[in-house]
Amino acid sequence: MSIVAMCLLRKISYCRINFVLKRNLSSNPIVRVEQGKLKGSTHNLLDGSPYYSFKGIPYAQPPVGELRFKAPLPPKSWEGVCEVIKHGPVCPQFDTLTSQRIEGNEDCLFLNVYTKSLAPSDKLPVMVFIHGGAYLQGSGNSDVYGPDFLLQHDVILVTLNYRLDLLGFLNLDIPEVSGNAGLKDQVAALKWIKSNIDKFGGDPNNITLFGESSGGVSVTCHLISPMSNGLFSKAIAQSGTCLDDWVINRDAKSTAFRVGKILGKHTDNPKELLKFLQSVPATDLLGLTFKIITEEEKNRGLPLLFTPVIEKKFDNVESFLSVDPLDALVTGDIGKVPIITGYNSSESISMIGVIRKKANFRSKHPEYLVPKEIMYKVSTEKMKEFGARIKRFYVGDKDFTAEVIEAQIDMLSDIYYTYNNSRFVHLYSKSDQPIYQYVLDYDTDLNSFKKLFGMSHVKGMCHTEDLLYLFSSKSTKELYKEQERVRELVFTLTKLWTNFAKTSDPTPDQSLGVKWKPYTTLGEEYLHIAEPLTLGHAANRERIAFWNQLYCEAGLPHIDTHKS
Structure with missing residues (x-):
């Protein structure tokens, strides 16, 4: 896009925003929701315009005591006015960067609403964000997910907490605890939003659900779950889908009993184990993955155990996920x-520590690079053959050394992100709804995670760096103010996302200088989100074709290359 076009677009948008905001905002806004009155606060965006903030709204009853591990219950009403000017506690979690337990509070099922208007007649588009963190960590708090960048486009932003780790994803295959409690928390939040968002100026019939990493996985799981039907009308899944190899724990009940043993409870009775686990301090239940994980689980795929499950069906128990996501897509x-x-251009820069640590092992045992989904389908001999082919495709006759770091980054990006994103897009494109694929490739001073990993010299955008262009935070505030280029890229990305939230089309006009076309099996269209925006065909063609051949040979649903 030309500088002139960008300036005109920003000027038009600025005028429109100020027109909307030429109204007096109360410093102590009060809204009445189904459960009672809420008192929020008023703040200013980075551009100086005011907005309303409601932090720490309870959307379900506290999942404590006998409610631990169980599906959430609707929130209770309250008397008087509930002050919601600070975030509620984060859910108990394990910080994988510091290897520290974060106590938080089990009473953590809160959401946050940011809006420029409280007039129901305004019917602003609503964007509900599900945070990532591998189902181990994270929250919806504004220290990471601030509203400034998105609210400049006249939308409402909602963020939320949900239960994590064992507390959110224990499965005992009994009616009381059938799994996916953390995902059922998200459903409870969506139901609350659907019923109450009009009180915040939002349109309950125009809700876009979006998320990143495990949040993107969650978004695509909601597409499959009957519990979520009708609760949102559009979806954005960033760097994660329900087809990712690590997502479904197919041995969750066994995992639960391994937890019992490590905590000193030896039983094969699930109800006895439940009673015991409900008595254990919450902090003792955090980070147990790294105590019970097997060598096979360490070496193949991501070391994640407390994740979504395909639930066993019980009478009078509503399941979140009762079918395999792949089967749902195929049918x-x-x-x-x-x-x-879509995904970021070099997602697995974030795995540089693992790449270096496991280089020697993977050189000797490349069969561990074969995804679990394929492993379940092929013989041991075939798996070793596949492993050798994977190694040869990325590094030729070399071993996995520092000399071929970028090839290893591509390899792990393909295993964990790119291929299954393309497979998801291909399978979903057979529906009657548009699906827009992207590869995000911004590279500025805002890409701080790449710097943190000491990989600034490597081209591309690292996992989670997309969030820095969608959400404001204290750590990026000054950089955003100082650098016009950063502001322009933030504006472009948030414009694409909010255009989609408003119209179901990320480029409804020519203001961004490109027309982003939906993916088709014939054209394999995608948008390369870089400088400039460009429409391309068949993202990472050769790498996707290589993996597609392996999935095809394993007899798994794959990308049909016979175009009509």
Whole structure:
């Protein structure tokens, strides 16, 4: 896009925003929701315009005591006015960067609403964000997910907490604890938003669900879950889908009993184990993955155990996920809404520590690079053959050394992100709804995670760095103010996302200088989100084709290359 076009677009948007905001905002806004009155606060965005903030709104009853591990219950009403000017406690979690337990509080099912208007007649588009963190860590708090960048486009932003780790994803295969409690928390939040967002100036019939990493996985799981039907009308899945190899724990009940043993409870009775685990301090239940994980689980795929499950069916128990996500996509038994999905250009820069640590092992045992989904389908001999082919494709006759770091980054990016994103896009494109694929490739001073990993010299955008262009934070505030280029890229990305939230089309006009076309099996269209924006075909063509051949040979659903 030309500088002139950008300036005109920003000027038009600025005028429109100020027109909307030429109204007096109360410093102590009060809204009445179904459960009672809420008192929020008023703040200013980075551009100086005011907005309302409601932090720490309870959307479900505290999942404590006998409610631990169980599906959430609707929130209770309250008397008087509930002050919601600070975030509620974060959920108990394990910080994988510091290897520290974060106590938080089990009473953590809160959401946050940021809006420029409280007039129901305004019917602003609503964007509900699900945070990532591998289902181990994270929250919806504004220290990471600030509203400034998105609210400049006249939308409402909602962020939320949900239960994590064992507390959110224990499965005992009994009616009381059938798994996916953390995902059921998200459903409870969506139900609350659907019923109450009009009180905040939002349109309950125009809700876009979006998330990153495990949050993106969650978004695509909601497309499959009957519990989520009708609760949102559009979806954006960033750097994660329900097809990712690590997502489904297919041995969750066994995992639960391993937890019992490590905590000193030796039993094969699930109800006895439940009673015991409900008595243990919450902090003792955090980070147990790294105590019970097997060598096979360490070496193949991501070391994640407390993740979504395919639930066993019980009478009078509502399941979140009762079918395999892949089967749902293949049969078309999935919610049909417009979707944006994609990934960052060099996701696995974030895995540089693992790349270096496991280089020697992977050189000797490349069969551990074979995804679990393929492993379940092929013989040991075939798996070793596949492993050798993977190694040869990325590094030729070399071993995995520092000399070929970038090839290893591509390899792990393909295993964990790119191929299954393309497979998801291909399978979903057979529905009657548009799906827009992207590869995000910004590289500025805002890409702080790449610097943190000491990989600034490597081209591309690291996992989670997309968030820095969508959400404001204290750590990036000054950089955003100082650098016009950063502001322009933030504006472009948030404009694409909010255009989609408003119209189901990320480029409804020519103001961004490109027309982003939906993916088709014939054209394999995608948007390369860089400088400038460009429409491309068949993202990472050769690498995707290599993996597609392996999935095809394993007899798994794959990308049909016979174009009509």
